[in-house]
Amino acid sequence: MRKANKRITDFTLLVELLNRCHVGRLGTVGRDGWPMVKPLNFAWYEGRIYFHCALEGEKLDEIRHEERVCFEADLPIAYVKGAPENPCRAEYLYRSVIIRGRARLVTEPAEKVLALDALMKKYEPGVPFAPYREEKLAITGIVRIDVEEMVGKEELGKGELREKALALLAGGGSLPVVLE
Known part of the structure; x- marks a missing residue:
């Protein structure tokens, strides 16, 4: 990373970011050599990223072709308006994480259930769900x-702006916001 002062080195912050972000982006390379980025829902569980998909399709075709993937998630915090006389003073405050790893289709039913549990807890917290039926597990990728x-990056501004960004992150409210 070119600017070391923007690097997030606290692993706990990276995990918090992954747990807070609802959309991640999967980067793959297809048989035709073209890179592809796909947005998807995901869960971080025991040091791994999990997502569900159909058992056939572009994502799995590309993963079967090349298991090395890139995964990105970002949390927009605030857009800071520039002054009318100097619009270049506008800023975008964020945290992001980029992961490089190897993607594999999970075939073990017990691990599939763990992954689905992690996804449900993230996207439907506090909602009880019944055990997954075997026939549904069989058709769910x-x-x-x-x-x-795993590398994290942030831009939180400086001084008072940074304090506002940190307060927004701690507040747990809806992000991003617009700051004047």
């Missing part, structure tokens, strides 16, 4: 990304 490298 679960992909696991085994993390090999």
